[in-house]
Amino acid sequence: MKQLLLIILFVMNQSLFAQQPKKSATLSINGKTIYYEVYGQGEPLILLHGYSLSSASWHDYIADFSDSYELYLIDLTGHGKSAPFSEQLSIRNVAKDLSKLLESLKLDQINAIGFSFGGDVLYQLALLKPDLITSMITIGAVGTWDINDFPQYLEVYTYDQKEKFPWLQNAHASDKHVRGILDQFQYYTVRLSNEEISQIQAEVMIIIGDDDEGMDLKEVARMKEFLPSSDIWILPDVAHGAHEGENKAEFLKKAKKFLSKQ
Numbered sequence: 001m002k003q004l005l006l007i008i009l010f011v012m013n014q015s016l017f018a019q020q021p022k023k024s025a026t027l028s029i030n031g032k033t034i035y036y037e038v039y040g041q042g043e044p045l046i047l048l049h050g051y052s053l054s055s056a057s058w059h060d061y062i063a064d065f066s067d068s069y070e071l072y073l074i075d076l077t078g079h080g081k082s083a084p085f086s087e088q089l090s091i092r093n094v095a096k097d098l099s100k101l102l103e104s105l106k107l108d109q110i111n112a113i114g115f116s117f118g119g120d121v122l123y124q125l126a127l128l129k130p131d132l133i134t135s136m137i138t139i140g141a142v143g144t145w146d147i148n149d150f151p152q153y154l155e156v157y158t159y160d161q162k163e164k165f166p167w168l169q170n171a172h173a174s175d176k177h178v179r180g181i182l183d184q185f186q187y188y189t190v191r192l193s194n195e196e197i198s199q200i201q202a203e204v205m206i207i208i209g210d211d212d213e214g215m216d217l218k219e220v221a222r223m224k225e226f227l228p229s230s231d232i233w234i235l236p237d238v239a240h241g242a243h244e245g246e247n248k249a250e251f252l253k254k255a256k257k258f259l260s261k262q
Helices: 002-018 055-065 091-104 117-128 151-156 159-164 167-171 175-187 194-199 217-226 245-260
Strands: 023-029 032-039 043-048 069-074 110-115 133-139 203-209 231-235
Touching: 023 091, 032 055, 032 091, 043 055, 043 117, 055 069, 055 245, 091 117, 110 117, 117 133, 133 245, 151 175, 159 175, 167 175, 194 217, 203 217, 203 245, 217 231, 231 245
Parallel strands: 043 069, 043 110, 110 133, 133 203, 203 231
Antiparallel strands: 023 032, 032 069
16 A cells, blocks of 8 residues: 555656746736746647636647647736736737747747637737748637627626636636726737738638637638638537647547647
């Protein structure tokens, strides 16, 4: 029994060690601080989180990608250990902050995966720096989304009701972050024109759950029309986090195949 316990503790320690970043730092970017972590070896792969989440939401995927890629987990503007929001939310400006961060890290060509908010930021980044992204995967995002189409979200996601969302306190460095994220949600609006979609040079894979109430399948079809080289994977009976839970294994399989074809 004692020997079994020692084996379990050894495995746990190895797992914990594997999760430690080889680098973590905060950089001053466009007058604010942005936090990031680096894991693994290989070509750069950027992992971007959803709105109100943080880079920690990707920790369960580190072991799956770090054997083939140098992973960059980034707390986007206003989130996690980056500085809280100090100005009105603009997806374009968040992408500009990300662009500047990658420039500071001397990353001139990357692969990327973005969930929800992170996906919307990636589309803007692809327009800002057309040659930067080789391949990108977006989950629950097509680069066009308007909070005004979902007034019920604004009624629920408020600072006064923050206790309903316990992950907020765990994901972010301070209560000021939480207030900023919830207060700025009302300004979440972004749209790609047909011309902008056609200008995206990166290879794109779009992953959507067909039960994702925040996604309009007409917008998915518009992406396919004006970005004909894109791959689209629509999962039946799946909601917003199409890469999570029982879908994780299939997501990893498809994501690795898509990214490696470059």
